[in-house]
Amino acid sequence: MPTDVSNPQYYHKVVDCQWACPAHTNVPEYIRLIAQGRYTESYLLNRQSNVFPGILGRTCDRPCEPACRRGRVDGKPVAICRLKRVAADLRDDDIHEYLPPVPAQKNGKRVALVGAGPAALTVANDLMPLGYEVVIYEKNQRAGGLMRVNIPSFRLPAEVLDEETQIILDMGVDIRYGTPVTSMRSLLGEGYDAIFVGSGAPKGKELELPGRRETDQIFIGIEWLASVHFGHIEKIGERVLIIGVGNTAMDCCRTSRRLGGTDIKVIARRSRPYFKASPWELEDAEEEGVQIVENHSPKRFIVEQGKLVGMELDRLRWFEQNGKQKSQVIDSVVIPCDSVILAIGQDNAFPWLERDLGIDFDENGMPVVDKQTFASTKPGVFFGGDAAWGPENIIWAVEHGHQAAISIHNHCMGIPLTERPAYGMNLVSSKVGMHAWSYSNDYSPAPRSKMTHEELTKRFSKLSVEVELGFTPEQTVAEVERCLNCDIETHFTSNLCIECDACVDVCPVSCLTITQDGAEPELRTRLMAPALNLTQPLYVSEALPQTKRVMVKDEDVCLHCGLCAERCPTAAWDMREFDLLVPYAGRAVQMVTLARAEARRPVAAT
Secondary structure, eight states: OOOOTTSHHHHHHHSHHHHHSTTOOOHHHHHHHHHTTOHHHHHHHHHHHHSOHHHHHHHOOOTHHHHOTHHHHHSOOOOHHHHHHHHHHHSOSOOGGGSOOOOSSOOSOEEEEESOSHHHHHHHHHHGGGTOEEEEEESSSSSOTHHHHTSOTTTSOHHHHHHHHHHHHTTTOEEEETOOOOOHHHHHTTTOSEEEEOOOOOEEOOOOOTTTTSOSOEEEHHHHHHHHHTTSOOOOOSEEEEEOOSHHHHHHHHHHHHTTOSEEEEEOSSOGGGOOSOHHHHHHHHHTTOEEEOSEEEEEEEEETTEEEEEEEEEEEEEEETTEEEEEEEEEEEEEOSEEEEOSOEEOOOTTSOTTSSOOBOTTSOBOOOTTTOBOSSTTEEEOTHHHHSOOOHHHHHHHHHHHHHHHHHHHHTOOTTOOOOOEEEEEEOEETTTEESSOOSOOOOOOOOOOBOOHHHHTSOTTOOSBOOOOHHHHHHHHTTOOOTTEEEEEOGGGOOOOOHHHHHOTTOOEEEEOOOOHHHHGGGSSSOOOOTTSOEEEOSOOTTTOOEEEEETTTOOOOOHHHHHOTTOOEEEEEEEEEOOOSSHHHHHHHHHHHHHHSOOOOO
């Protein structure tokens, strides 16, 4: 069947970075805005979907970058996350006038949010412009949740966190600091129209081994990071072992380096391909002198007269058996240490949530939450962020907040939760004159820019010294040109095609073929270049007017260079900018986006 390009999800999937981003941020467009020096516009475009561009430009787990088409060209994706930070750092200081207005006349609905982390703040961000009264209960004295107490300030400066959380609070949110929720029953009794639980996963996992309770020099990772943040811990022993190899472990080992640790080892049960930590986190830790010890499993803590002196570990060999990974103990080793930090995962903790309220929990003590609506089994109570299904990155919490806000709005307006607002799109020609485009379509061979870091001696002087210094102007110019503009789509009009093969001949990656139609598996084998990546779609046109053959394009390898459209003598090919209209709570939000797009340029297609 011919490809349905009127479905927004088709071109959306072709924009690999935007498709991979949980919040579906319009990456290529904000990169082009940076290239034009329009940093505030780029920031605002970012903020529409990810809400925290400055925070995420420093801390995001970057699911967009492994998906980046540039990585298939030279092995290195565009530095999408770093460019997000460029827009955040160089935007106008005051953006309040550009944000959606908050009506003075409220809609009569009150919503309570438990915790002031990224998910709950996103809910507030989406509901305040719709006239809701939003109350946040936060146990600490500042907003941010685990972003504040578990991400060290050398990665996320407090002033960046303060600024972006305050933008939301300035909408008129009633935030009650120092007010932990101790009873869901009591909160339900306050008469709120809806309640959102965004309390995170605040409990670190334990490691009950011999010696665990015989000393006070063994710490839980997220609790230890919080104690450092609040100033309760100011130093640590010189020899430190970090158990676990996730991003929390990386924060722990690098923080230890700044609190007096000189011999720091991270203990991993598996080899590097299985590590949960992001590759750049591992690189930064090793740059700071941290040693990664692979294939070792904790066995016991060695404590002498109440003092931790070492840890015994089993050295493992891994092998495959019946399709599963198995381990075998080779021998045991003892590693001397003064302190151990356990960073082996996080659990949710709901001691304040009574079990007789109609909120069901599973066998792991997690609330039963609908994956689409984020609703619990009790009408009007919703969960999101780490509180819903366990620890995830900030960008996932933001998307949870967007979806939960849609559900809360539906609930309060009497609309079924499953009636989700539809995605839309704009598709506009990028042609300027006869032979030029409104985007830079030249391929840049520049390598990926390397982030500049503060020198080691200065970064270890105190915890608040930010390690990453951001891109220089020269690096920014080079990096934005590496983007392949995957949202500028090769849009084909079959009845204009004369089958001259000009586009097929000029394509630098042989992604176009004119051939007889057929079943997709068979069709993939007889293209100009076999289409082997089954995760990427084939574009198949309607029957061509002369021979009834079809135009086929392998979306996997297309560079969006526009040469096919430049060469085509009949304008059957056109380069059209695809703008995904992402739905948010309340139709008004989407319509404002559409109205702005229409005001900016005429809509030439869907």
